[in-house]
Amino acid sequence: MLRLVSLKLGRLYRYVKLAVLGSLAAALVLNTHSLLASLQRNELSERRFLQLNKCPACWGTSWCRKFLNGQLRLESWGRLRLLDFLNVKNVYFARYGEPREGSRRVVLKRLGSAQELADIDTKICRRATGRGRCDLLQALHATEFASINGDVRLLTPDVVEGWSDLVHCPSQRLLDRLVRRYAETKDSGSFLLRNLKDSERMQLLITLAFNPEPLVLQSFPSDEGWPFAKYLGACGRMVAVNYVGEELWSYFNAPWEKRVDLAWQLMEIAEQLTNNDFEFALYLLDVSFDNFAVGPRDGKVIIVDAENVLVADKRLIKQNKPENWDVWYESKFDDCDKEACLSFSKEILCARATVDHNYYAICQNLLSRHATWRGTSGGLLHDPPAEIAKDGRLEALLDECANPKKRYGRFQAAKELREYLAQISNNVR
Numbered sequence: 130m131l132r133l134v135s136l137k138l139g140r141l142y143r144y145v146k147l148a149v150l151g152s153l154a155a156a157l158v159l160n161t162h163s164l165l166a167s168l169q170r171n172e173l174s175e176r177r178f179l180q181l182n183k184c185p186a187c188w189g190t191s192w193c194r195k196f197l198n199g200q201l202r203l204e205s206w207g208r209l210r211l212l213d214f215l216n217v218k219n220v221y222f223a224r225y226g227e228p229r230e231g232s233r234r235v236v237l238k239r240l241g242s243a244q245e246l247a248d249i250d251t252k253i254c255r256r257a258t259g260r261g262r263c264d265l266l267q268a269l270h271a272t273e274f275a276s277i278n279g280d281v282r283l284l285t286p287d288v289v290e291g292w293s294d295l296v297h298c299p300s301q302r303l304l305d306r307l308v309r310r311y312a313e314t315k316d317s318g319s320f321l322l323r324n325l326k327d328s329e330r331m332q333l334l335i336t337l338a339f340n341p342e343p344l345v346l347q348s349f350p351s352d353e354g355w356p357f358a359k360y361l362g363a364c365g366r367m368v369a370v371n372y373v374g375e376e377l378w379s380y381f382n383a384p385w386e387k388r389v390d391l392a393w394q395l396m397e398i399a400e401q402l403t404n405n406d407f408e409f410a411l412y413l414l415d416v417s418f419d420n421f422a423v424g425p426r427d428g429k430v431i432i433v434d435a436e437n438v439l440v441a442d443k444r445l446i447k448q449n450k451p452e453n454w455d456v457w458y459e460s461k462f463d464d465c466d467k468e469a470c471l472s473f474s475k476e477i478l479c480a481r482a483t484v485d486h487n488y489y490a491i492c493q494n495l496l497s498r499h500a501t502w503r504g505t506s507g508g509l510l511h512d513p514p515a516e517i518a519k520d521g522r523l524e525a526l527l528d529e530c531a532n533p534k535k536r537y538g539r540f541q542a543a544k545e546l547r548e549y550l551a552q553i554s555n556n557v558r
Contacts, residue, residue, distance in 0.1 A: 171202050171203075173202060173203060174196060174198070174201075176197070179196060179364050179367050180239075180366040180367070181364060181365035183250075183265065183366055184328065184332070184365060185266075185269065185327075185329075185331040185332050185335070186249065186250070186253060186269055186331070186335050187332060187363070187365045188240060188313070188332065188335075188336055188343060188363040188365070188366055189312075189313030189332050189336075189363030189364070190328075190332075190364055190365070191362040192361065192362030192363055192369055193364040193365070195225070195362070196364040196367070197364075200225060201223045201225045201235070201237070202223060202224050203221055203223050204223060204234075218238075218242065219238065219239035219241065219242060219243065219246075220238050220239075221236070223236075223369075225361075225369070233372070235369050235370065235372050236369070236371070237367050237369055238342075238367070238368050238370065239366055240339075240340040240343070240368060241340060250265055253265060253268055253269060256268075256271075256273070257270075257271035257272050258271070273334075274331050274335060277322070277330065277334060279327065279330075280323070281322055281323060282322065282323055283305070283308075283321065283322055284305075284307070285301065286299045286301060286304065289337060289338075293338060293339070293340075293341045294414055294436075294437050295438060295439070295440055297439050297479060298439075298441060298442075298479030299440070299442075300442035300444075300445040302442055302444070302445070303348075303409065303440055305320035306320075306348050307344050308320050308321070308322055308325075310350075311325070311333055312362070313329060313333070313343075313362075313363060314326070340436055341436070341438075342368075342436040343363065345357065345411075345438050345440075346359070346360035346370065346435060347360050349411065351371075351431070355401075356402070356430065356431055357431065357432050358370045358431055358432070358433050358435075359371035370433075373422035373431045374424045374425045375423060375425070376419045376421070376422050377391065377418045377419070377420075377421040377422065377423060377430065377495070377509075378419055378502065378503070379423075380509070381418070381502075381505060381509065385512075385514055388510060389553055390428065390554045391509060392495075392496050392550050393550035393554055394430040395430060395495060395496065395509075396488070396496075396543065396546055396547045396550060398430065398432070398487075399413075399487035399491045400487075400488075400543075400547065402487050403484070403487045403488070408442065408443040409441070409442060409443070410478075410484065411438050412438065412439045412473075412478050412484070412486050412487060413432070413486075413487055413490050414473065414490075415436070415437035415469070415471075416469060416471065416491060416494045417468065417469035417495075417502065418503075420432060420433060420434040421433060439475060441484075443482050446479075446480065451480045452480070453480070453481070454481060454482055455483070456481065456483075457481070457484075457485075458478075458483065458484045458485065459536075459537065459539060460472065460484075460486050460490075460539070462489075462532035462533075463493070464532075468502055471489075471493070471494065473486055485539045485543065488530055488539055488540070488543035489531070489539060492527060492539075492543070492546075493531040493532075495508060496509050496531075497527040497530065497531040498524075498531075499531050499532070510527065517553070526545055529542035530543050
């Protein structure tokens with residue numbers, strides 16, 4: 130019965146979406162002249178659209194030549210400003226072309242809604258002048274972003290701790306990694322902050338404070354096997370990342386074998402981010418179906434929204450030995466009435482060497498019967514084949530992973546679930 134209701138809600142969601150699109154089509158017909166003008170322009174080559182005038186209170190300039198030279202063009206619907214109210218996250222799809230190489234699809238992000246970006250300006254002004262509006266570029270020089278100037282040798286934890294999830298509890302080792310791998314400078318490779326130009330240093334700090342997603346992608350790059358989208362570059366308040374594929378949500382009703390493979394990959398991602406040779410634990414604080422995408426060719430699952438990632442240095446935790454540092458931490462199940470709920474303590478994530486948060490987040494919000502999204506329920510592994518359902522092992526492991534009944538039960542359930550999913554999907558490595 131619950132499954133039937135969830136399917137009906139899913140259909141209702143699609144009908145409402147179609148109705149909205151129908152209304153938009155009518156509006157477009159009435160605005161044919163402005164429509165044609167929008168389709169002919171390439172706004173990605175316009176400094177104003179890129180908000181390049183906001184720099185250095187921006188994400189970077191490494192790709193400005195490509196933008197301004199017209200090497201990127203928004204795909205058809207993305208050119209229509211009339212539809213911007215639907216694009217709350219300010220995410221665009223575009224074609225990027227290099228001479229003799231053809232074009233490929235990329236994703237462009239402003240890293241915030243229009244209101245969130247306006248709030249950045251307001252916060253900078255208030256920090257500098259106490260007022261909500263000001264000359265932004267002039268105000269920047271009266272903030273902490275400018276005080277960390279060329280005389281400062283290193284970016285240190287005491288300066289940036291708590292600025293964002295990425296640096297909620299930063300170690301010097303993490304900050305050196307962020308600076309050394311900063312992609313918005315021609316002279317990357319040095320962990321010395323003073324080697325950056327004033328504008329580059331300010332852009333790094335602004336990004337770290339307001340939306341550190343680009344820094345996560347740069348510091349833990351896909352080229353080295355990390356499960357994040359590939360960072361390409363930035364211009365003003367627009368960043369470009371590699372297009373991965375359709376959102377995980379698109380696979381909610383895929384064939385069972387495909388969903389099992391995706392579930393196995395998700396559990397492998399949880400394991401990799403929790404336990405790796407670098408001894409950095411990357412905890413996903415926002416886990417939902419639209420934060421992951423699947424490659425159309427290789428079927429690989431990739432994280433495409435990395436704004437809310439907390440990095441804990443497990444090596445530092447073992448060295449400093451805070452209270453209860455070696456006591457295994459079990460995340461508390463949160464049976465809330467909203468989508469994509471998670472319960473966690475950032476302070477505990479920063480102070481324990483063994484934490485089950487990523488297993489909990491993946492199981493509760495994506496895989497188990499507790500997962501809800503866009504009017505559906507049952508999770509990615511809903512409606513298993515009769516023999517799997519009769520066996521009962523999968524359901525038991527998912528339940529224990531999401532809402533454990535035994536002490537430390539989630540740790541063991543996550544391990545067995547990874548092995549079981551590999552077995553039934555022939556993914557044994």
